[in-house]
Amino acid sequence: MAGRWTNTLTQDDVTPYNAFLNRRQLMLGAGALGLGAGLAPVVAEAKGGLEPNSYEEITSYNNFYEFGTGKDDPKRNAGSLTTNPWSVTIDGMVERPGAYAFADIMKKMTIEERIYRLRCVEAWSMVVPWNGFELADLLNMAGVQSGAKYVAFETLYRPEEMQGQRTRSLQWPYVEGLRLDEAMHPLTIMATGIYGKPIPNQNGAPLRLVVPWKYGFKSIKSVVKITLTDTQPPTSWNRSQPGEYGFYANVNPEVSHPRWSQASERRIGGGLLSARIDTLMFNGYEAEVGGLYKGMDLRANY
Numbered sequence: 561m562a563g564r565w566t567n568t569l570t571q572d573d574v575t576p577y578n579a580f581l582n583r584r585q586l587m588l589g590a591g592a593l594g595l596g597a598g599l600a601p602v603v604a605e606a607k608g609g610l611e612p613n614s615y616e617e618i619t620s621y622n623n624f625y626e627f628g629t630g631k632d633d634p635k636r637n638a639g640s641l642t643t644n645p646w647s648v649t650i651d652g653m654v655e656r657p658g659a660y661a662f663a664d665i666m667k668k669m670t671i672e673e674r675i676y677r678l679r680c681v682e683a684w685s686m687v688v689p690w691n692g693f694e695l696a697d698l699l700n701m702a703g704v705q706s707g708a709k710y711v712a713f714e715t716l717y718r719p720e721e722m723q724g725q726r727t728r729s730l731q732w733p734y735v736e737g738l739r740l741d742e743a744m745h746p747l748t749i750m751a752t753g754i755y756g757k758p759i760p761n762q763n764g765a766p767l768r769l770v771v772p773w774k775y776g777f778k779s780i781k782s783v784v785k786i787t788l789t790d791t792q793p794p795t796s797w798n799r800s801q802p803g804e805y806g807f808y809a810n811v812n813p814e815v816s817h818p819r820w821s822q823a824s825e826r827r828i829g830g831g832l833l834s835a836r837i838d839t840l841m842f843n844g845y846e847a848e849v850g851g852l853y854k855g856m857d858l859r860a861n862y
């Protein structure tokens with residue numbers, strides 16, 4: 561029995577029931593087994609937290625303000641978006657600037673599956689089995705110049721097809737940005753699929769950024785432009801409410817949003833999996849990305 565709580569747990573060891581238990585209950589369980597530190601239960605929770613949501617959940621509960629501000633608006637309204645032809649302009653401090661056709665990008669990139677947690681700043685979360693390629697591979701295709709320090713991203717601006725862009729819910733087009741080392745990190749991908757199917761419009765077709773250790777708003781959808789620059793780029797939510805949404809937006813259970821706690825999250829899904837669970841530092845990717853922020857004040861750089 562004690563073996564269940566070692567770090568040699570496999571996916572099979574972690575039943576939905578375990579996933580349902582909150583940290584406190586797991587800690588009590590560990591205590592009953594005579595285990596001192598809280599390390600083992602955290603491992604169990606992290607593994608249990610990687611049970612993917614259903615295709616239906618992932619594609620019908622969305623944030624995509626270009627199609628409305630309600631969670632069910634994107635699925636209802638994004639059918640109007642034309643995603644073929646599509647090209648991504650890569651410019652700024654690169655060796656080979658230009659408009660890269662999406663089809664040509666797909667021919668050159670290696671598509672793999674990545675099962676990541678997606679943690680929205682609104683304190684809900686999902687687990688998504690993405691298909692996509694590493695952003696680093698795309699940036700290397702264009703050739704990053706040595707002076708580049710940041711990467712700026714832009715979503716399509718096409719109000720004829722994106723009804724939300726005919727409103728002022730945000731300033732359009734939606735823009736985002738990463739530090740170059742964040743952009744080049746192997747966990748950072750451009751997603752082109754979900755569950756092995758082309759990514760649906762409401763999730764950011766035909767390609768969208770996914771940065772799993774940051775709040776969901778960093779993962780900009782339907783990208784048409786990527787610019788290498790030496791200055792920190794503006795980001796849509798920071799521009800809209802600078803006191804609430806910073807440039808870094810790393811998931812951090814210890815730093816509250818001014819209007820709510822970020823210590824826990826509601827995992828979207830039916831039955832036992834809809835339980836509230838503890839939010840993990842860097843969304844559970846601290847071992848991989850913590851080093852990027854060594855010496856930084858994570859409270860000031862929210």
Ligand SMILES: Nc1nc2c(c(=O)[nH]1)N[C@H]1C(S)=C(S)[C@@H](COP(=O)(O)O)O[C@H]1N2
Pocket residue numbers: 618621622623624625626678679680681715734762763764775776777778779780781782
């Ligand atoms: N262009 C664009 N990208 C966007 C958004 C948006 O409104 N417009 N919403 C962001 C937010 S707040 C979240 S939580 C995620 C949601 O991704 P999903 O709908 O695929 O779950 O997309 C992000 N990317």
Ligand SMILES: [Mo]
Pocket residue numbers: 623679680681682775776777
């Ligand atoms: Mo979000």
